[in-house]
Amino acid sequence: MILPRTRPTLQRLIRSFPTSGPSSSPRAALYALCVSFFMIGLDSTIVNVAIPDVRESLDASLNDVVWINSAYALCYAVPLILAGRLGDRFGPKRIFLIGLTGFTLASLACALAPSAPVLIGARAVQGLTAALIAPQTMSMIVHMFPAERRGRALGVWGAVGGASMAAGPVLGGLIVVWAGWRGIFLVNLPIGVVGWIAAARLLPDWRPAKDHRLDPWGIVLSGLALTALVFGVQSGETYDWGTVAGPISITSILLFGIVCLAVFLWWQHHNPNEPLLPLRLFHHRNFSAAAAAGGAMGAAMGGFFLPLMIYLQTDLGYSPLAAGAATVPMFALSSVCARLAGKRSDTASPRLLASAGFVLLFVGVSSLAWLLAPGISIVALTPSLLVAGIGIGLVSAPLAGIATRTLEPSLVGAASGVFNTTRQLGGALGSAATGVLLQAGLGGTSTSATQAALAFPAAAVLIGLACCGIVRPVRPTGAG
The missing domain is CATH 1.20.1250.20 (MFS general substrate transporter like domains)
Known part of the structure; x- marks a missing residue:
């Protein structure tokens, strides 16, 4: 949650992140983007093969195993709209590099996790930082390529997404056999470092011509709505679509998400400044x-x-x-x-x-x-x-x-x-x-x-x- 008094500090921190480096041709920059896009796509599927080894190694319960994947998916989906607007506000290259730094460090934390709760927490951070990366890849392609050449670039981007899904189960199985389940996270370290260096050197540092403003209430409302909706849909089967804890049920969580989403859309329509989600x-x-x-x-x-x-x-x-x-x-x-x-x-x-x-x-x-x-x-x-x-x-x-x-x-x-x-x-x-x-x-x-x-x-x-x-x-x- 980003409150008004914390925004100046946040903005200073983001702006202080280094983005210097010579830009190169759009094609080279596209391949630099694709390195990181491949990595976050890989992590959405590669873990599935390692689940039995993780469960045995960390003495994890079935619920823990479910949340090792769900934490990543939930924290990836919820902040995507905010992440896209942060790219508009501070420039997509800067947000991309911040996300890639966080994702690489979170991968190291996953590899070193001593228990299932720590691994779940590290996977959540992976999801949050992956959400910073994904919208910037698409945004940078739009900024780098004119309309008459954009389809070819988006084709490469889509091909990398398909390749990462194909590689996940097979590469995960091979790594688990050779290096154990921790190896599926350690493999992100060299990819992350190479991707960061390539992005810092090759991506153009596009900056918005207009100084966009953040929308703190929009951030809070969208976060609550998407968290409730994604959690309810993802976890409904786990809780047999019934009680989660005390009076809280999957139905009440979904209804809360729908109400928050309605209030969010109302606020986006009436926000006198700059909304998080421009309804236009x-x-x-x-x-x-x-x-x-x-x-x-x-x-x-x-x-x-x-x-x-x-x-x-x-x-x-x-x-x-x-x-x-x-x-x-x-x-x-x-x-x-x-x-x-x-x-x-x-x-x-x-x-x-x-x-x-x-x-x-x-x-x-x-x-x-x-x-x-x-x-x-x-x-x-x-x-x-x-x-x-x-x-x-x-x-x-x-x-x-x-x-x-x-x-x-x-x-x-x-x-x-x-x-x-x-x-x-x-x-x-x-x-x-x-x-x-x-x-x-x-x-x-x-x-x-x-x-x-x-x-x-x-x-x-x-x-x-x-x-x-x-x-x-x-x-x-x-x-x-």
């Missing part, structure tokens, strides 16, 4: 549609992989490492397609590319659900996974381009924060919804329960496709 963002139809489609995409991804991983391990007998490796071809293809789609969106309609991606993703998820049967070979499921991978790749970069192409520079940071927030909230909702559907279907066979759970991501994909339908056509801006 949503006057841009393309941004609103892209943000909604991004939330649907996040829900689809959050809902797709939970039942798939459970089915591969419980019904087909795959180890966690083998189950993760089975998705590598899908993510590798997704990464390649993301780069190609980004490049193509400079000369073709990004709306058509994103729509085609949603159609292919729907075909992949639906055919996967239809093919599931006891004892089926992963080879039989691979074509569906590959089609889904192509769809994921075609959606990512064009959606980001649709969201930011027509915005004025003063709104880019806020737009990046909102766009990333909708993806994270969608992911939390998708994971929770498929968890409920899995439990509801357990009265039948495991296969039928998985098929029922996969209905949610398929429906979310259709919502994303509908959102693409209301995007105003954007004329290609160049020949690439």
